[in-house]
Amino acid sequence: MAKNIVKQDEDIKKKSNFEITIRLFKYMKPYKFKVFIVILLMIFVMACNIANPYLLKTAIDKYIAGDDLKGLLKIGIFMVGINLIAMFASRIRIKSMASISNNILLTIRHELYSHIQKLSFQFFDSRPVGKILARVIGDINSLQELFTNSVTSFIPELLTLICVTIVMFSMNYKLALSAIVILPFLALSMFFIETVSRKRWQVFRTKRSSVNAFTHEEFSGIRVVQSFTFEEKKSKAFVELVKEMMGAFMKAVKLGDLFWPLIEFSSGIGIVLVYWYSVKLIDKGNITVGTLVAFTSYIGMFWRPIMNISNFYNSLITNFAAAERVFEILDTKPDIVSIHDAVKMPRIKGNVEFKNVTFSYEDGGVVLDDVSFKVNSGETIALVGPTGAGKTTIVNLISRFYDAQRGEVLIDGKNVKDVDIESLRSQMGIMLQDTFLFSTTIMENIRYGKLDASDEEVIAAAKAVGAHEFIMKLENGYHTEVNERGSRLSVGQRQLISFARALLSNPRILILDEATSNIDTFTERIVQRGIKKLLYGRTSFVIAHRLSTIRDADRIMVVDGGKIIEEGTHDELLRCKGLYYDLYMTQYRFLSEGA
Numbered sequence: 351m352a353k354n355i356v357k358q359d360e361d362i363k364k365k366s367n368f369e370i371t372i373r374l375f376k377y378m379k380p381y382k383f384k385v386f387i388v389i390l391l392m393i394f395v396m397a398c399n400i401a402n403p404y405l406l407k408t409a410i411d412k413y414i415a416g417d418d419l420k421g422l423l424k425i426g427i428f429m430v431g432i433n434l435i436a437m438f439a440s441r442i443r444i445k446s447m448a449s450i451s452n453n454i455l456l457t458i459r460h461e462l463y464s465h466i467q468k469l470s471f472q473f474f475d476s477r478p479v480g481k482i483l484a485r486v487i488g489d490i491n492s493l494q495e496l497f498t499n500s501v502t503s504f505i506p507e508l509l510t511l512i513c514v515t516i517v518m519f520s521m522n523y524k525l526a527l528s529a530i531v532i533l534p535f536l537a538l539s540m541f542f543i544e545t546v547s548r549k550r551w552q553v554f555r556t557k558r559s560s561v562n563a564f565t566h567e568e569f570s571g572i573r574v575v576q577s578f579t580f581e582e583k584k585s586k587a588f589v590e591l592v593k594e595m596m597g598a599f600m601k602a603v604k605l606g607d608l609f610w611p612l613i614e615f616s617s618g619i620g621i622v623l624v625y626w627y628s629v630k631l632i633d634k635g636n637i638t639v640g641t642l643v644a645f646t647s648y649i650g651m652f653w654r655p656i657m658n659i660s661n662f663y664n665s666l667i668t669n670f671a672a673a674e675r676v677f678e679i680l681d682t683k684p685d686i687v688s689i690h691d692a693v694k695m696p697r698i699k700g701n702v703e704f705k706n707v708t709f710s711y712e713d714g715g716v717v718l719d720d721v722s723f724k725v726n727s728g729e730t731i732a733l734v735g736p737t738g739a740g741k742t743t744i745v746n747l748i749s750r751f752y753d754a755q756r757g758e759v760l761i762d763g764k765n766v767k768d769v770d771i772e773s774l775r776s777q778m779g780i781m782l783q784d785t786f787l788f789s790t791t792i793m794e795n796i797r798y799g800k801l802d803a804s805d806e807e808v809i810a811a812a813k814a815v816g817a818h819e820f821i822m823k824l825e826n827g828y829h830t831e832v833n834e835r836g837s838r839l840s841v842g843q844r845q846l847i848s849f850a851r852a853l854l855s856n857p858r859i860l861i862l863d864e865a866t867s868n869i870d871t872f873t874e875r876i877v878q879r880g881i882k883k884l885l886y887g888r889t890s891f892v893i894a895h896r897l898s899t900i901r902d903a904d905r906i907m908v909v910d911g912g913k914i915i916e917e918g919t920h921d922e923l924l925r926c927k928g929l930y931y932d933l934y935m936t937q938y939r940f941l942s943e944g945a
């Protein structure tokens with residue numbers, strides 16, 4: 351998977367027009383009956399339109415020329431009748447297509463959303479969230495026009511074109527030929543425009559995606575931007591990106607705008623030729639006035655479907671780029687999937703073993719190098735080591751967020767690759783340093799740990815980890831809404847909520863990346879009690895930053911340079927006077943006051 355950053359354009363693999371068309375049409379399958387009815391209505395409208403000039407010709411040549419007022423009245427009433435029905439049919443078409451296209455967009459959006467949720471960490475490592483948002487929202491919106499107007503009109507327009515051509519040729523083949531002699535020139539020009547335009551629209555969309563990603567990143571990190579007074583610099587960068595996007599848009603639109611003048615020009619030439627020729631034919635008495643009137647109507651009708659089909663084609667080119675981007679994500683296979691005959695992970699006892707595990711991230715060097723260790727059920731392991739040593743990587747492999755290139759990760763003797771992922775992860779509690787809270791109530795945030803938990807269970811979990819007191823002091827207690835990411839709460843409060851959430855899920859294996867941030871001594875004590883409560887009775891891996899957690903751990907593993915270089919209790923490791931001793935002297939000793 352190609353990596354890209356905010357300002358770097360995505361590299362989209364081109365798909366053939368045919369492939370994209372077929373895939374888009376497949377989404378219409380569930381609505382085939384409705385679409386069929388809509389097409390029938392359109393054909394009816396088309397037949398009325400084609401009949402009009404012919405009826406007019408009959409009225410002029412037969413009834414007006416023959417002074418038949420009764421016949422004229424009859425044909426007039428008939429024309430008004432069928433045109434009223436045609437108007438009604440057009441309205442039904444518009445309403446039905448709006449509903450069908452909305453449903454299709456909902457299906458595609460949902461499919462994309464669910465698919466992205468299944469993609470592995472590697473996918474999210476490879477692109478900014480803003481670029482993903484651009485596809486789920488912007489690109490899918492672009493498909494709307496394609497489904498609403500274009501698809502159902504294409505078939506009737508094509509039929510109109512064929513019918514009108516047949517009628518024109520049957521009326522007078524020489525006049526008909528003069529009308530269409532310009533068509534090969536038009537087709538050639540459109541082919542050229544399509545080839546260049548498609549590329550330009552793709553460039554525009556990737557630029558727009560970069561603007562999205564930039565905006566998303568800036569606003570997510572607004573605190574950093576403001577505290578380092580980066581606003582102006584960032585604004586300039588934003589304007590640069592927007593300018594690039596506008597430039598790409600102008601280039602794409604310029605070419606797309608050639609469509610209409612080209613068609614108008616071709617139709618103009620066609621009409622001039624017909625008039626010029628028909629005047630000659632009338633002079634010679636080869637055609638009647640009625641035929642000329644009907645023919646001039648037909649020539650308009652001949653060019654209208656060409657214009658509409660070209661419009662459809664133009665919209666295809668514009669929106670195929672969007673479809674291509676949507677399908678690219680839908681075609682991305684999740685790297686981490688349950689194997690075909692994966693068994694459900696039975697209730698985990700908690701024995702964890704790494705057997706000669708070697709791992710590297712995509713495009714990176716070796717992060718874990720032939721790592722082996724065994725952890726017994728119920729043990730608390732503190733992982734310590736310098737930054738970038740590979741501690742988080744070890745816990746990511748236990749939860750199978752990534753797969754090791756060599757070696758085995760075993761839980762209760764079962765290779766994590768052989769068991770169903772959901773049954774594995776549902777028995778794990780993973781708590782990251784950056785506690786993530788959703789913008790809903792505290793009650794719901796805790797309930798994420800166990801979706802069917804009652805309010806009483808939620809409150810019991812909060813009480814157990816020591817979160818209840820501060821929650822009750824908030825204006826609406828458990829029903830207080832926290833802002834996005836819980837920004838209205840303090841770091842310690844957010845941690846306590848996430849502890850309650852983890853305790854509620856009652857995981858068999860707990861993974862805790864301890865927050866490094868300093869919190870006041872009072873909250874620190876509550877948080878420590880919360881941690882103790884959480885760790886009790888389950889296998890736990892703690893990427894430990896608090897000396898208290900490290901001291902209380904059954905075992906400390908010291909990770910460095912992709913290996914576990916020391917293992918033992920706090921006192922044992924201090925006695926060894928190795929890396930742990932050095933870390934203790936430089937890092938942890940100073941934290942002991944907070945412990």
Ligand SMILES: Nc1ncnc2c1ncn2[C@@H]1O[C@H](COP(=O)(O)OP(=O)(O)OP(=O)(O)O)[C@@H](O)[C@H]1O
Nearest residue numbers: 475711712714717736737738739740741742743744
């Ligand atoms: N998603 C990723 N893609 C590529 N490389 C990564 C990724 N995550 C981590 N790394 C690299 O792998 C190495 C180990 O990272 P890891 O996060 O496991 O270290 P750590 O010991 O947890 O560090 P810290 O204590 O700073 O959190 C680092 O060199 C890091 O740059």
